[in-house]
Amino acid sequence: MLKNRVFVIYLLLLLLLLLLLHQSFSIATEKNQCTNSCGEISNIKYPFRLKGDPKSCGNHRFELACINNHTILDLYPGKYYVRYISYTNYTIRIADVGLQDGNCSSFPRRSLSCTPSSYEWKWYMCSSQLYGNHMSSPTVTILDCTKAIDSGLYVDTSSCFDGVELSNFSSTRGRVYAMINASVSSVETACTIKHMAMIPWWVNRNDLRSYAQIHEQMSYGFELSWLQKACQMKFKGWCMLCTIKPTNQICCEGKYL
Numbered sequence: 001m002l003k004n005r006v007f008v009i010y011l012l013l014l015l016l017l018l019l020l021l022h023q024s025f026s027i028a029t030e031k032n033q034c035t036n037s038c039g040e041i042s043n044i045k046y047p048f049r050l051k052g053d054p055k056s057c058g059n060h061r062f063e064l065a066c067i068n069n070h071t072i073l074d075l076y077p078g079k080y081y082v083r084y085i086s087y088t089n090y091t092i093r094i095a096d097v098g099l100q101d102g103n104c105s106s107f108p109r110r111s112l113s114c115t116p117s118s119y120e121w122k123w124y125m126c127s128s129q130l131y132g133n134h135m136s137s138p139t140v141t142i143l144d145c146t147k148a149i150d151s152g153l154y155v156d157t158s159s160c161f162d163g164v165e166l167s168n169f170s171s172t173r174g175r176v177y178a179m180i181n182a183s184v185s186s187v188e189t190a191c192t193i194k195h196m197a198m199i200p201w202w203v204n205r206n207d208l209r210s211y212a213q214i215h216e217q218m219s220y221g222f223e224l225s226w227l228q229k230a231c232q233m234k235f236k237g238w239c240m241l242c243t244i245k246p247t248n249q250i251c252c253e254g255k256y257l
């Protein structure tokens with residue numbers, strides 16, 4: 001009887017020891033094996049994680065991939081290079097993987113714009129917050145026109161696309177233009193919309209006089225916000241309004257469980 005009891009106590013102690021060992025081991029792997037840098041992005045941390053890292057790293061909703069030394073965000077419209085992650089204003093700056101720096105003939109693979117129906121992709125929202133104001137990224141619309149348009153709003157792209165085959169823009173006889181924040185009424189009937197892309201919200205349209213300048217901004221990337229999801233994760237529920245306090249703390253107003 002006594003022998004039995006000693007044996008049970010022994011067993012329990014052993015179990016406890018194993019449990020402790022296991023815990024300290026998983027803490028060690030968590031610390032050592034979460035990749036925090038890939039290419040130009042050197043601040044990958046919670047809630048972001050890299051594909052292939054241990055499950056304990058970051059949050060699976062914020063998974064990024066590291067491919068050929070580039071941090072890639074896979075959104076439903078396409079794949080994007082991650083240019084910058086901000087943990088103070090909860091934004092991520094991304095650019096379509098078709099865009100090459102300094103090569104204005106390179107072109108976004110996917111058309112993308114912030115219309116109300118595509119206001120949100122996965123956990124990312126189109127507008128970012130700055131001191132409580134919502135900043136929206138301007139849209140670049142690529143137009144294929146059957147005649148030359150003489151208007152300051154239409155930026156000629158021929159210096160970049162001349163000689164480059166843009167198979168999807170049947171511009172053999174027409175001309176291809178770029179327009180910032182085109183509205184339906186500002187698009188001439190001779191033109192059809194071929195593609196849409198986005199540029200940073202702080203860019204002033206009057207500073208973009210050439211298509212090369214527009215391309216530079218597309219390649220620099222536009223911001224999406226991950227504030228809403230960060231709020232949901234922190235406050236465990238849906239927030240009507242998430243705000244960033246001057247101390248960088250996030251605040252949830254109007255919470256629904």
Ligand SMILES: *[C@@H]1O[C@H](CO)[C@@H](O)[C@H](O)[C@H]1NC(C)=O
Binds near residue numbers: 038039040069
């Ligand atoms: C990856 O990118 C980093 C930062 O841009 C650079 O320092 C490093 O040399 C690159 N490595 C490779 C293998 O290209």
Ligand SMILES: *[C@@H]1O[C@H](CO)[C@@H](O)[C@H](O)[C@H]1NC(C)=O
Binds near residue numbers: 100103104106
């Ligand atoms: C620039 O981009 C175009 C279109 O993708 C490509 O055909 C061309 O080879 C690129 N030029 C350079 C120098 O990489």
Ligand SMILES: *[C@@H]1O[C@H](CO)[C@@H](O)[C@H](O)[C@H]1NC(C)=O
Binds near residue numbers: 089091128129130
């Ligand atoms: C977020 O931070 C980055 C880097 O400091 C800055 O470039 C960007 O303008 C900021 N965006 C907002 C919406 O505050």
Ligand SMILES: *[C@@H]1O[C@H](CO)[C@@H](O)[C@H](O)[C@H]1NC(C)=O
Binds near residue numbers: 204205
């Ligand atoms: C473009 O449109 C957005 C959304 O309507 C607006 O917030 C932004 O100020 C406009 N930008 C320019 C450069 O006209």
Ligand SMILES: *[C@@H]1O[C@H](CO)[C@@H](O)[C@H](O)[C@H]1NC(C)=O
Binds near residue numbers: 109167168
């Ligand atoms: C052209 O359109 C096809 C089909 O819509 C698409 O698969 C292809 O990627 C497009 N090419 C370019 C250069 O946009």
